[in-house]
Amino acid sequence: MTTSGVEFPALGGTARVVVALPSRLDLAVTAVRHVVATIDATCSHFRSDSEVAVLNASGDRPIVVSPLLFAAAGAALRAAQLTDGAVDPTLGAPGWAAVELSRGARTIRLREGAQLDLGATAKSFAADLAAAAALRAGGAGVLVSLGGDIATAGEAPADGWIALVAEDHRGSLRDGGPRISFRSGGLATSSTTARVWTDGEPRQHRVLDPGTGDTVRGCWRTVTVAASSCLDANIAATAALVKGAPAAAWLATLGLPARLVAVDGQVWLAAGWPVAA
Amino acid sequence: MITRHLLLRRATALAVAGSTALGALVYLQLSGGVVAFAAGLLGPSVASPATDPTSGLQPPGQTPVLATGPPIVRTGGS
Numbered sequence: 001m002t003t004s005g006v007e008f009p010a011l012g013g014t015a016r017v018v019v020a021l022p023s024r025l026d027l028a029v030t031a032v033r034h035v036v037a038t039i040d041a042t043c044s045h046f047r048s049d050s051e052v053a054v055l056n057a058s059g060d061r062p063i064v065v066s067p068l069l070f071a072a073a074g075a076a077l078r079a080a081q082l083t084d085g086a087v088d089p090t091l092g093a094p095g096w097a098a099v100e101l102s103r104g105a106r107t108i109r110l111r112e113g114a115q116l117d118l119g120a121t122a123k124s125f126a127a128d129l130a131a132a133a134a135l136r137a138g139g140a141g142v143l144v145s146l147g148g149d150i151a152t153a154g155e156a157p158a159d160g161w162i163a164l165v166a167e168d169h170r171g172s173l174r175d176g177g178p179r180i181s182f183r184s185g186g187l188a189t190s191s192t193t194a195r196v197w198t199d200g201e202p203r204q205h206r207v208l209d210p211g212t213g214d215t216v217r218g219c220w221r222t223v224t225v226a227a228s229s230c231l232d233a234n235i236a237a238t239a240a241l242v243k244g245a246p247a248a249a250w251l252a253t254l255g256l257p258a259r260l261v262a263v264d265g266q267v268w269l270a271a272g273w274p275v276a277a
Numbered sequence: 278m279i280t281r282h283l284l285l286r287r288a289t290a291l292a293v294a295g296s297t298a299l300g301a302l303v304y305l306q307l308s309g310g311v312v313a314f315a316a317g318l319l320g321p322s323v324a325s326p327a328t329d330p331t332s333g334l335q336p337p338g339q340t341p342v343l344a345t346g347p348p349i350v351r352t353g354g355s
Contacts, residue, residue, distance in 0.1 A: 003349055013355050082334055123355070148354035162344040169353035181344035185337035191354025209290040223350060228335035236334050255336040 001024045003157055005143075010036045011123055012046065013147030013169065015274060017134065024138030029072075031137035032144055035130040042068050043122040056115045062100075062107035070106050075231055076121045077101065083239035085210055087121070090114045092210030124188055124234035127151035145169070151230035156183040163189065165238045166261060167193045167222040178259070178276055186230030189224035190237040209242050220243035222261040226273070232256075 004022035006029055008015055017032050019025045044050040051069050054126055065073075076089035080096035086227055088096045098114040101107070110116060118125075133150035134142040141154035143161050148169025160181030164209045168191065180187075192215070208215045223240040227233035236256050240247035248270050251258040257273040269275060 076307035082338045162348045164348035164351045173348050179344040180341040182341040189352045208339045226337045232334045274343040
């Protein structure tokens with residue numbers, strides 16, 4: 001089976017859409033673009049007119065929000081719950097428990113000055129939505145990568161979806177590195193090596209430790225996780241960076257195949273992640 | 278006359294019973310609606326409406342395997 005793919009800018013990074021049936025690529029891409037645009041208008045922190053920006057400016061009162069924002073916020077709070085706050089949509093201050101969601105009224109209330117930051121989960125949440133939408137539109141197996149967070153839907157190609165595992169999603173597919181094949185679910189990587197800037201400061205990246213409010217400075221620099229969805233893979237990968245050394249055992253207990261790269265470059269594998277020959 | 282009287286009483290009784298049942302049904306529907314409406318207004322605060330928080334992070338259906346073919350996508354930090 002021959003796959004066909006295309007790339008385009010999305011959510012501050014690169015989107016890649018690959019379909020198992022080349023004739024369905026246009027339908028899949030149209031569906032993915034629509035989801036990406038909707039997510040951007042709803043969850044972006046880089047737009048003052050996004051729905052989450054308006055919510056953050058609304059103060060301490062219940063605000064009726066769109067079903068999409070409600071679901072995205074729910075996904076972010078689920079991440080906080082499942083990681084004991086290692087992935088926190090309030091970035092630790094005042095803490096995710098200050099975000100109240102009311103299912104019946106579809107409202108969100110931000111108490112104690114909380115600000116909702118969906119940056120840790122929105123991209124993987126969007127990738128899952130986009131893959132599902134692309135499958136519905138094209139009727140063929142599809143893979144959607146948003147900035148290296150990968151979701152799949154439908155039937156995989158005969159040899160599976162083959163991914164190059166790197167520390168930065170930007171780069172060539174011809175680069176060296178481990179390659180894995182997977183048939184369903186999602187794959188995500190969190191890394192402290194991507195988006196490094198200096199500004200006279202030490203190496204900075206965007207992965208924050210909610211416990212300190214500072215950038216993560218743990219024992220791992222990159223963690224890649226496979227899970228049943230891109231969202232779950234991303235939650236686990238980001239939490240592992242924050243949790244530090246105990247993360248390898250945590251991932252193994254959860255049965256989440258993972259590849260962890262220590263700061264010194266040593267590679268650790270968990271829960272059946274394939275061992276390179 | 279007696280027969281007509283009995284029929285009238287039975288009809289009246291049936292009407293009363295029917296209206297009572299209908300009234301009860303309406304009451305139940307209304308009260309249920311009010312309860313539902315109140316629940317919607319009060320809305321118990323929930324942590325995660327999108328997914329059951331107790332479901333945990335879910336492993337993939339199949340564990341990834343090493344591949345030898347050309348990659349079609351690249352995962353990495355962003």
